[in-house]
Amino acid sequence: MNGNHRMMASKTPTRSFVINPMRRLVDALSWGLAALSFALLIFALLHILVYVFMKGYPALNLKIFTEDTQGIAGGLRNALIGSIVLSAFALLMAVPIGVSAGVYLSEHGAGWAGKISRFLSDVLVGVPSIVLGYFGYIVMVIGFGWKFSLLAGAITLAILMLPYIARTSEMALRAVPQTLREAAYGLGCPEWRLVLRVLLPAARIPILTGILMALAIALGETAPLLYTAGWSNYLWTGHFTHEGVGYLTYVIWSFIGEPYQSAHQLAYAAAFLITLMVLLINISARVLLLKWRR
Amino acid sequence: MRKVMPPIRVPFSWGLGAVAALLPLSLAVIIIFLLQAAWPAIAFNGWGFLIHNSWNLGNMYADPMTVRGIEVLPRANYGVLFLIVGTVLTSLIALALALPIGIYAAIFLAEGLRGWPRMVGSFLVELLAAVPSVVYGLWGYLVLIPFLGKYLFPWLAHTLGVVLPIFRGPLGSGYGLLTAGIVLALMVVPLITASLRDAIVATPLALREAGMSMGASRMEVMRRIILPGQKPLLVGVAILALGRALGETMAVLMVSGNALNSLPTNIYDSVSTMASFIASQLDSAMQDPTGMAVHALAEVALLLMLISILVNAIARGLLWLSGNRA
């Protein structure tokens, strides 16, 4: 980019040719710092990813997918399925509510009620996930007597995902051209039909991208699940309450501290799987959005 | 199939509004619940909660006694200054690292790259925010801590430590304040880089050309004209990043050293943050037969929640004023 810079500079007349070594030095230093900062971030990311993949890939084997965790050995089938089931039920709750809230904010959010809800949902994004976990523990696990359970974990995750989905849906819907709305109303179309038949289909890809990002966040969460979903060495049995559920991030957190090789291998494998899932979701969300924009 | 009009008479928008109200409602429910759960602790601890360093459940095997009408264990005493300090310091260190790096990386992305390299570069930086917290913890625990403890910390103590006392030893083992700050910085930096990059790219061409025509180089235009114009955005995004760092749990829990009742004496010392403390102490607190420890932990959660809300509200307000929505 240095050549680029010189080329641009040469286009500018007179004063830039008056060589001021100090200015040049500061310029070069700034470019150096910019490149270095960028390189540092890329290096950190690649180091994390490569490290997790290098450690995790050799730890993978068929047993990881076909067996459940036995204490600190065995496989990760229970945790893998548990992670997916928890996130799936959280999505099932968060998507209808989140998208509806997004529709409201985009279509009726101009007034004070809209402004306040928009502001508060932004604030809700900022609530630390461990606080949500604490809330879930005391209210659902203890208060409602659900014990460690799928429902307590999924609801906590759903609260976590809600504001993301609502705000991305709102943004997506706002980007739909106003003319579409005017045309629909001009044809005497009621609002519900406008939303379901016109607006949501038109904004489906950005909304889907928002949902995918929320899913990636939910899959990677640990703190809100420790005290709501608990843990189980066995596959989810179909019970919504009174039975803990395993999930991959628990294995990473809990097993890496154990002084056993078998536990470490499981933690690496779990880190590999969860990182891969989150990565794939992020990439597909990005690709979807790019294709749609074109 | 014949189309049937919905039998509902209520306007569709009311229904939407009711669903949308669930979001602010859940926020209110969480606050009310926390306030209720924390109330006995607030009454028992008073202001001392904020200014003392003492997380003491009391004598667990003695019989509970009654203080000011509240049942507690003998010698129970709660003060979480060390948590407040730990939370604020780790987040500030994270911000101090993330801001310059994030800004320079944004400049590089916006000015140094274009076309698909910019797109891929931006995506990679944003992926830093997608890596799960616990994976950061794992990497921090296995890679960063040994590296920092063996190489960076001794080096810092030999160089910066000569001038600045907070960089002087004892070095500890790699767990602690600076380690947590570095991990947090990586987690929040994409927020800064992405917002600033978008803002720079969106800067009107006329502004650049005006600067260039005065003989300024591209970097000078950036430093003198474009960046100063983005100050409100940067402040807003920085506070937003601060808010995110304040509430981070798992990664901090795995690399901070989990100090109890003590304030850090230098930048290598172990600390605890409010979020990580809630995660690590909830079950211990549950053993207190008087329930006071759980109430006190709810008070920590409430405090963390209020600080997060305050920080986020300020950030959103500033961003709104600057006409940006991050």
Add this chain to the structure above:
Amino acid sequence: MLKMSKTMRGTAVAVLAGVAIMASGAAMAGTVSVLETGSSLLYPLFNLWQPVYTKENPNVQLTTASTGSGTGQAQSMQGLAQIGASDAYLSDAQMKQHPSMLNIPMAISSQMVNYNVPGLNGAHLKLSGPVLAGIYSGKITHWNDAAIAKLNPSVKLPDHAIITAHRTDGSGDTFIFTQYLTASTPSWASDYSYGVTVSWAPVQGNIGAVGNPGMVDAIKNNPYSIAYIGVSFKKQIMDDKLGEARLENKDGKFVLPEIKNVKAAAAAMVPKSPADQRVSLIFAPGAESYPIINYEYALVDAKQPSAEMAATLKKFLTWAISSKGGNAEHFMQEVNFVALPPSVVKQSEAQIAKISG
């Protein structure tokens, strides 16, 4: 959404199908899930038991978790876990709140005091209760302190600050360690006393560790550190060549946590066990007695929600304390525990009989 691309729908279907296939092996009818959580000291033993027992009893699903005795106590009292593993018995106040809780000893354990002092890790330094209390309250700050030197006259101690490691999670190891300090040192008794969670003095450079694994890690990575660690982690301590201290017992003798010393202490203390078995075995009299030994408890609610659960727990716990089952020598050796003496097994069996659904 109807126009969602075909590839995407295909992927979604494939993922769901995969999940369904993987899940199809699950959910056998008539299984009972038991959750054991708590003590990181008992965790290795439960992990040895789990595959053996569930193989013999395929209708039982036994989940184990290493979370600390504090968690074991809390979650068993709340009914979240069927078995709370704890190195510490429940307090009077906790029993008053949950009168149907049983404290059933599973085995006898002991605790090491470990250190990492370069050059001296093989020396088995002698330490006493008052010296440890001094170290953990910040009054004794250096390894060459006169009090330590007096106990170890022939050893050249380094002039280096002592780094103390303590548990930050609620821990039965903290409980028995502070019980030893309380029993041996009056000033500790009045200033700190004992408990699963203790408000540690802010000793310079102290490390808060989570679980016994965290303690092993802490002293491994920090030269000149000291920690108290459950004996089931002895193998890790030996693999990492860390030091194991000789502790002063009630008779003023310095002993290591070897099986014969633990048995000697148990022989002196076990006859004092009351029917509810909530008793401290700390600081036993006798020249050979190791001062920090304890019962490893399974905390179980006598009132179970179903007869099925009650029967499952009874059967498992009876197996666990039997010398032909969980208390068999090969299990005990693996974790350096001592099997329950016959008189204690009788008491434990009487308690197990109280479980009903």
